Amino acid sequence: MARIAFMGLGKMGLGMAGRLLAAGHELRVYNRTASKVTGRYQFFDSPAEAAAGADAVISMVADDEASKSVWQSVLSNPAPGTVAIECSTLSYDWVVELAALAKGCGFRYIDAPVTGLPDMAAAGTLTLLVGADPADLDFVRPILGAFSQRVIHFGAIGTGTAYKLIVNLLGAVQIASAAETMALAERAGLDLRLVAEAIAGGQAASPQVVRNTRRMVADDHDSNITFTPRLRLKDVDYALRLAGKLGLGVPFGTLAGRVFQRLCDTGHGDENESNVIRVARDP
Numbered sequence: 285m286a287r288i289a290f291m292g293l294g295k296m297g298l299g300m301a302g303r304l305l306a307a308g309h310e311l312r313v314y315n316r317t318a319s320k321v322t323g324r325y326q327f328f329d330s331p332a333e334a335a336a337g338a339d340a341v342i343s344m345v346a347d348d349e350a351s352k353s354v355w356q357s358v359l360s361n362p363a364p365g366t367v368a369i370e371c372s373t374l375s376y377d378w379v380v381e382l383a384a385l386a387k388g389c390g391f392r393y394i395d396a397p398v399t400g401l402p403d404m405a406a407a408g409t410l411t412l413l414v415g416a417d418p419a420d421l422d423f424v425r426p427i428l429g430a431f432s433q434r435v436i437h438f439g440a441i442g443t444g445t446a447y448k449l450i451v452n453l454l455g456a457v458q459i460a461s462a463a464e465t466m467a468l469a470e471r472a473g474l475d476l477r478l479v480a481e482a483i484a485g486g487q488a489a490s491p492q493v494v495r496n497t498r499r500m501v502a503d504d505h506d507s508n509i510t511f512t513p514r515l516r517l518k519d520v521d522y523a524l525r526l527a528g529k530l531g532l533g534v535p536f537g538t539l540a541g542r543v544f545q546r547l548c549d550t551g552h553g554d555e556n557e558s559n560v561i562r563v564a565r566d567p
Contacts, residue, residue, distance in 0.1 A: 285309050286427055289338040291331055291354045292372070293320055295510075296398065297344035299405030300371070300431040301325065304342075307430040312338060316350070331357035340367040340427055344398070347518055348378045355382055364390025367424050371412070373397050373452065375522040376529070379415075379445045392420045395441045396428065397448040401510050409433045413451075415444035446526060453523035455492045456516055456540040460560055462493045463543075466500045467564035476501045499558035506555050513560065514553035517544040 285308045290301045293315040305311050305324065313325045314334040321327045328334035335341045335358045343354050351374055358368075368386040370379065374397070383393040395415035404410050411434040414421060421437060428435060438444050462483075469479045480497040483489055499505065520541040527534045546563050547553065 286339040287312065287337060288427065289314070289331070289335040289341045289358075291315075291334070291341065291343040291358075292345040292350070293325075294344070294346070295402040296400075296405045299402055299407075300342070300344060300398075300410070302406060303408040303431040304427070309427070309430065314354070331355075332361045335363070335366070336361065337363070338366060340369055340424065342369045342371060342427075344371045346372070346515065348375050348522075351378065351382070355385070359385060359389050359391075362389035362391070365392075366390075367392045367394060367420070367427075369394045369396055369424060369427070371396050371398050373448050373519055373522070374445060376442060376445050376449065376526045380442050383441045392417075392423065393441060394420060394424055395444040397444055398432070399448065399451070405431060411436065413438065413444040413448050415439060415441045415446075417441075449519060449523040449526050452516070452519040453534065453537045453540075456520045456544060457536045458490055458492045459496050459516070459557060460540040460543045460564075462497050463500065463558075463561040463564040466497055466561055470565070496558040496560075499556060500561045504556070505552075505559035509554075509556045511557050512554050513544045513547045513557050516557050517541060517548055517553075520544060 287310040288304055289312045291314050293301060301311060301313060311325060312328060312334045313321060314328050314331045315321050331354045341358055343351060345351050345354060351372055368391045379395055386393045396412045398410045398412055400410040408431050410432045412428055412432045414435055414437045438447050466476060470476055480501045483497055484494045523537060543560060543563050547560050552559050
């Protein structure tokens with residue numbers, strides 16, 4: 285079993301850390317909010333302290349800024365041979381820069397953003413979207429297998445993040461479109477529960493659309509929050525930056541970003557992203 289330093293015990297990270305502990309790994313954790321850490325974990329006051337002597341360091345944090353804070357601390361006390369596994373959804377440019385910094389300190393680097401919901405993290409059934417050297421990926425598969433059931437290796441470092449940003453941009457467009465659909469059906473006097481059922485059994489169905497239209501019908505946006513508008517907007521922003529870097533216009537993604545920006549600007553950024561129907565209902 286490995287000695288693993290785990291950074292970030294949010295909704296996703298908590299489930300992932302629990303799976304690593306259940307698999308018998310020695311876990312050393314750091315979380316920005318210490319009060320969220322239970323007694324079952326060895327808690328350390330800084331990422332560097334948690335990472336000292338670790339075989340692998342896993343980060344699952346919210347954004348570039350949080351990731352930079354974690355890795356700046358970890359890399360201040362480099363341990364050649366340690367594996368750096370970044371599971372967060374970050375900007376492409378930062379992932380490439382971080383990989384170079386980590387490798388410069390003698391670390392192996394695995395670009396491995398996750399896809400799945402918190403219950404999947406707790407069940408160990410996440411999918412990992414990986415960019416890495418094949419030998420490095422093979423080296424860490426026993427660790428990754430504790431919290432994932434599928435690993436998709438896209439290629440070199442950065443390709444996992446590129447795909448994650450692309451698919452999350454698609455999700456933003458789908459959810460915004462689903463909200464527009466439900467608002468239009470509501471205005472036309474249709475039974476929204478029946479509309480959601482019809483969508484779920486039709487050609488327009490996707491897990492994103494089905495899950496969010498059902499939440500829109502239930503008008504349940506502030507409990508059991510799976511993904512917030514603020515995080516969705518962050519991912520859209522990173523995806524638009526990547527598109528700009530590649531010289532591609534993405535009008536649908538840009539419009540979806542504006543919709544989620546409006547939801548955040550009106551004070552609903554920390555609710556469930558299904559509440560984007562609020563924007564679609566506005567005449």
